[in-house]
Amino acid sequence: MSAPMKDPLDLLDLSSQLDEQERDIQHTVRDFLADRARPQIGEWFEDAHFPRELIPELGKMGLLGMHLQGYGCAGVNATSYGLACLELEAVDSGLRSFVSVQGSLSMFSIWRYGSEEQKQEWLPRLAAGEAVGCFGLTEPDVGSDPGRMRTRAVRDGDDWILNGSKMWITNGGLADVATVWAGTEDGIRGFLVPRGTPGFSTSDIKHKMSLRASVTSELSFDDVRLPASARLPEARGLGAPLSCLNEARFGILFGVVGAARDCLQAALSYADSRIQFGKPISAFQLTQKKFADMAVSLSTSMLLALHLGRLKDAGTIRSEQVSVGKLNNVREALGIARECRTILGGNGISLEYAPLRHANNLESVLTYEGTSEIHTLVVGQALTGQAAYR
The missing domain is CATH 1.20.140.10 (Butyryl-CoA Dehydrogenase, subunit A, domain 3)
Structure with a gap:
């Protein structure tokens, strides 16, 4: 009788399709999670607990915004980023969701559409895990049709006044900065809203039966005044x-x-x-x-x-x-x-x-x-x- 396969992906020897750096990244992430997350994940899921203490460690490993270039990001290829996501989700989708939202939504929105000042202010801190970001697009009554969003930003002199709400926002209750999408007289635009801005509040969603080891929140904006520098200058339209x-x-x-x-x-x-x-x-x-x-x-x-x-x-x-x-x-x-x-x-x-x-x-x-x-x-x-x- 032959020995059973430990990794079902070995059936087609798929690791042979990776280069040495990609394999090293995958194995490093797997080993880290085996020590720091896998033994506790059942308890975290049952207790609806996200392990915030891991965030700086994820940053130190270069996993946050790892496929982006510059500003303290690791700058690895997309396949390596995908393999890291594979290992994160092999432990729990909540861990992969945190890294995805931090790097591919929050950080990418700033990296791709932000000003140089916004990039310098936020990206190094987000990459290091010293700050957390979230991405506010989905609303309580608007999911698959985001063009109908009700959140609005209106000019008031050089400032913007933001009103509305966002729902099902991963990392919302943890975030130091939210990328928020709102309708304006010029179409949909993106804004960076730091935690502590007057009128901006978050409320974590309880009683989830899924993604329990993850923070999911509602974002609320009540006459939030933002300076012109809060708008992502290169983001225009849906x-x-x-x-x-x-x-x-x-x-x-x-x-x-x-x-x-x-x-x-x-x-x-x-x-x-x-x-x-x-x-x-x-x-x-x-x-x-x-x-x-x-x-x-x-x-x-x-x-x-x-x-x-x-x-x-x-x-x-x-x-x-x-x-x-x-x-x-x-x-x-x-x-x-x-x-x-x-x-x-x-x-x-x-x-x-x-x-x-x-x-x-x-x-x-x-x-x-x-x-x-x-x-x-x-x-x-x-x-x-x-x-x-x-």
């Missing part, structure tokens, strides 16, 4: 926040592969030790069919992620290609998590085992940064040339 979302979606399509891998590893280990009818359940044909189907799905998702990583590194990736990755990989990861739970039987509902925790988290990942329906229509428009959003 395309600006949507480009930031594309950055975050890229991290997701890698990250969920990590969650699926972790589920499959847990189920493989359990099935090898669980004895029924005189033999391990891994020896039964129906169980092996489940494993084979999931391993094929996991491997193809990883191949898709790597391909999109190479396209992004080459500067040729298109938004509909990111939608293909997000749509496919989240859907497949959620299916793997649910199937792995069945292999664990009654034990599968315990936080001692990862699959149901991952499945709960992936229910949120399925929805945020574009629902499956929206990404389906993005792909449909690319194929037909017809926009079917309305």
Whole structure:
């Protein structure tokens, strides 16, 4: 009898597709999390606790805004960033969400659309984990159609007066600065709103059944007065926040592969030790069919992620290609998590085992940064040339 595979991605030897630096980054992140996060993640999930003490450590490792150039950022390639997201989400989606929002939404919005003064003020601190950022786009009544946002910014002399609210904002209750998108007489514009600005408040969302090891908040703006220097000067129109979302979606399509891998590893280990009818359940044909189907799905998702990583590194990736990755990989990861739970039987509902925790988290990942329906229509428009959003 041959030894079981420890990593189901070894089925296609996918690590051979990485260069030495990419493998080193992936292994460094995996080892760090094995020591600092994995032993406590079940407890953090149960207690709805985000480990704030890890933020400076993530910054010291260069994981915050790691794919950006300059301003204290690591400047690694997109594939390396994706692999870091994979390892973060293999522990918990909440950890990957923090890093995604910090780097691909908050920091990227400043890096891409901010003034030099804004970049110098915020990016080095955000990269070091000395400050936390969030990204305010979604509203209580506006999700998939952000062009209908109700948050407004009105000129008052040289200042802006901001009113409105944002909902389901990851890192909101932690953030030292919020990138906030608002309608103006000149269209949608972005603003940097520091914590402590009069009229700006946050309220954390409680009683979540998903992403419990993550801070999710509502942002409220009541006659918030902002100087002209708070506006992101290069952000004009809805395309600006949507480009930031594309950055975050890229991290997701890698990250969920990590969650699926972790589920499959847990189920493989359990099935090898669980004895029924005189033999391990891994020896039964129906169980092996489940494993084979999931391993094929996991491997193809990883191949898709790597391909999109190479396209992004080459500067040729298109938004509909990111939608293909997000749509496919989240859907497949959620299916793997649910199937792995069945292999664990009654034990599968315990936080001692990862699959149901991952499945709960992936229910949120399925929805945020574009629902499956929206990404389906993005792909449909690319194929037909017809926009079917309305």
